[in-house]
Amino acid sequence: MSERVCTRCESPLEIEDLRCAVCALPTPVLTRGERPDETVAQILRCNGCGAGVRYSAEAQAPRCDFCGSLMEVEVPEDPVEQAEAYVDFTVTDAEAKAALGRWLGSLGFFRPSDLQAEAAVGGLKPLWWVGWMFDAAAAVCWAADSDAGAGRSAWAPHSGRFSMEVDNVVVPASVGLTAKECEILAPRYDLGRTSAEPRGHANATVEQFTVQRSAARKIISESLEDVARARATGHIPGGSVRNLRVSVLPSKLTTRHMAFPAFVLAYRYKDKLYRAVVHGHDADCVIAEAPLSWAKIAVVVAVVLATAALVVGALSL
Amino acid sequence: MGPWYAAAALDGSIHQSAALDGLSCEGCGAALNVASGERTAKCPYCASPNVVARPRSAGEDPTFVVGFVIPEDDARKRARAWIRSTWFVKTAFAKADVSDVRGVYLPAYLYSGSATVQYSAQIGENYTVTETYTTTDANGKTVTRTRTKVKTEWRSLSGQWAAYLDDVLVTASRGLDNAELEAIEPYDLRALRRFTPKILSGWLAEDPSRAVSECAELARQEAVEQVGSRLAAHMPGDTHRDLRHETTFQHEHGALMLLPVWVLAVKYDPQEPPVRMVLNGQTGAITGTPPRSWIKIAGAVVVLILAIALTVWMGARA
Numbered sequence: 001m002s003e004r005v006c007t008r009c010e011s012p013l014e015i016e017d018l019r020c021a022v023c024a025l026p027t028p029v030l031t032r033g034e035r036p037d038e039t040v041a042q043i044l045r046c047n048g049c050g051a052g053v054r055y056s057a058e059a060q061a062p063r064c065d066f067c068g069s070l071m072e073v074e075v076p077e078d079p080v081e082q083a084e085a086y087v088d089f090t091v092t093d094a095e096a097k098a099a100l101g102r103w104l105g106s107l108g109f110f111r112p113s114d115l116q117a118e119a120a121v122g123g124l125k126p127l128w129w130v131g132w133m134f135d136a137a138a139a140v141c142w143a144a145d146s147d148a149g150a151g152r153s154a155w156a157p158h159s160g161r162f163s164m165e166v167d168n169v170v171v172p173a174s175v176g177l178t179a180k181e182c183e184i185l186a187p188r189y190d191l192g193r194t195s196a197e198p199r200g201h202a203n204a205t206v207e208q209f210t211v212q213r214s215a216a217r218k219i220i221s222e223s224l225e226d227v228a229r230a231r232a233t234g235h236i237p238g239g240s241v242r243n244l245r246v247s248v249l250p251s252k253l254t255t256r257h258m259a260f261p262a263f264v265l266a267y268r269y270k271d272k273l274y275r276a277v278v279h280g281h282d283a284d285c286v287i288a289e290a291p292l293s294w295a296k297i298a299v300v301v302a303v304v305l306a307t308a309a310l311v312v313g314a315l316s317l
Numbered sequence: 318m319g320p321w322y323a324a325a326a327l328d329g330s331i332h333q334s335a336a337l338d339g340l341s342c343e344g345c346g347a348a349l350n351v352a353s354g355e356r357t358a359k360c361p362y363c364a365s366p367n368v369v370a371r372p373r374s375a376g377e378d379p380t381f382v383v384g385f386v387i388p389e390d391d392a393r394k395r396a397r398a399w400i401r402s403t404w405f406v407k408t409a410f411a412k413a414d415v416s417d418v419r420g421v422y423l424p425a426y427l428y429s430g431s432a433t434v435q436y437s438a439q440i441g442e443n444y445t446v447t448e449t450y451t452t453t454d455a456n457g458k459t460v461t462r463t464r465t466k467v468k469t470e471w472r473s474l475s476g477q478w479a480a481y482l483d484d485v486l487v488t489a490s491r492g493l494d495n496a497e498l499e500a501i502e503p504y505d506l507r508a509l510r511r512f513t514p515k516i517l518s519g520w521l522a523e524d525p526s527r528a529v530s531e532c533a534e535l536a537r538q539e540a541v542e543q544v545g546s547r548l549a550a551h552m553p554g555d556t557h558r559d560l561r562h563e564t565t566f567q568h569e570h571g572a573l574m575l576l577p578v579w580v581l582a583v584k585y586d587p588q589e590p591p592v593r594m595v596l597n598g599q600t601g602a603i604t605g606t607p608p609r610s611w612i613k614i615a616g617a618v619v620v621l622i623l624a625i626a627l628t629v630w631m632g633a634r635a
Binding site: 029 | 380381429440442443468469475477478480481483484551568570572
């Protein structure tokens with residue numbers, strides 16, 4: 001199949017794109033030769049968080065690995081894209097559980113003292129969450145205040161433009177993990193350890209690309225603006241900068257469908273369940289919720305108030 | 318603006334489909350399509366009974382469609398709740414029957430393009446100065462004091478700004494104007510689908526009844542407004558003035574699409590024209606111009622004046 005390219009921004013188009021993922025130009029209708037095979041895909045869709053994972057007839061427990069809700073079989077009308085590269089699992093189940101245990105013991109004074117000892121860690125689910133990794137070129141226009149050329153005010157306005165190229169920027173397509181979780185996990189993967197097939201964990205679930213790439217235009221645009229903002233600082237004269245604004249005109253954006261390893265775990269403390277995510281490459285990266293010790297907080301507040309009262313009393317004598 | 322709508326025809330066409338009949342409203346000019354054999358006694362937009370058969374137009378096929386998400390019952394409930402929550406509506410309107418709700422696929426153009434802008438502006442950079450002034454203190458003596466004052470230094474800035482413009486939607490219907498469409502936007506265009514005739518099954522669908530050039534002009538106006546607001550947000554400094562810009566639009570494109578709307582033409586008084594309410598069929602956002610009761614408004618003003626007078630009087634007595 002010949003590669004389809006957007007006539008406005010020269011970005012390669014993908015089969016499922018209704019509009020260009022970069023500039024929103026509607027894509028031409030697929031010709032008969034361009035249509036993917038008419039195989040009917042099946043995915044398991046979670047009723048709770050909406051995540052879609054690959055359907056497996058052997059799956060005995062139709063529970064979502066991300067949130068534990070019931071799943072249903074769905075046959076999507078649009079083509080379902082597959083991950084073309086899988087980042088290998090390098091953290092084992094035992095290491096993931098141990099990492100969560102260490103994390104629970106490192107939370108500081110305001111957490112329950114027995115949190116690490118009493119938390120019952122269970123429900124470990126290894127999975128590959130999905131995201132697009134893109135390379136692009138972009139024309140950037142910037143405007144900002146800096147101290148260069150300042151007069152009576154400490155600031156003077158400046159503007160300029162430059163071209164940039166970006167590589168390996170990850171944009172999450174996961175529905176099961178939150179954007180914040182993906183944002184923390186993404187920079188810590190060793191992209192040199194990827195395979196064409198899932199590797200490193202035999203029982204891990206693979207999330208599906210159930211969000212269209214063109215629907216990610218806003219996220220891609222925001223990611224490019226973040227990169228442009230970071231690079232613009234090298235073009236602005238002066239030492240101090242404020243009010244940096246950028247506009248980005250991307251082109252030639254290419255994406256790879258990637259799958260990234262992580263563990264979703266649950267732990268129970270005093271009859272309440274908490275969710276945790278452990279990185280599949282770097283066990284030191286743990287994202288989780290944890291209870292606060294309200295008794296300790298109350299004691300600290302009481303001590304502070306008592307001290308304040310003593311100080312005021314001493315000063316008034 | 319050059320020809321900017323998609324030329325490619327799709328496999329299915331509502332224009333060529335034998336399963337649809339053409340109707341035209343003599344009241345508002347809406348050009349409707351209904352399933353063959355299905356007849357509508359009045360126009361969903363203006364409740365005019367003067368709906369006549371017309372030959373099917375052989376125009377452009379829609380490229381995209383956004384499907385209905387809000388069911389009919391929900392649309393009716395939202396309309397009732399909206400009327401209840403609107404202040405000072407005529408009692409007859411508040412009690413009017415809102416059961417006559419019609420789902421219509423509204424034709425609209427989805428515009429996109431790129432804009433390159435050359436701009437110039439005066440950028441205001443604030444700074445503080447300490448001023449000395451004389452005043453009279455509590456004892457009646459003249460004293461010298463200092464105060465800080467924020468002043469603005471104006472500096473010239475010029476530059477270039479470029480960006481893609483997307484998701485600009487303009488109506489292609491004579492039955493529903495652009496202001497009404499803007500009032501119920503946004504539509505979540507992540508739910509965009511390629512048009513197929515089967516999605517219209519059981520629904521009214523309107524053919525474009527505005528000229529492409531007219532829609533292009535509407536889209537260009539919205540694009541210019543979008544550039545203006547985005548450019549203003551691009552300006553540095555504490556404030557700015559005299560922002561001037563010259564915009565070049567390139568690679569403009571308009572795709573005809575169908576948007577889901579629920580329309581209620583509420584007839585509350587035989588002597589008055591029906592009041593139209595329009596509801597976004599995807600998000601439930603609602604707009605309309607309900608008739609106000611001047612008696613209720615006057616009553617509220619009188620009560621407010623009495624309350625203020627009473628407060629002042631009690632204050633004076635105290």
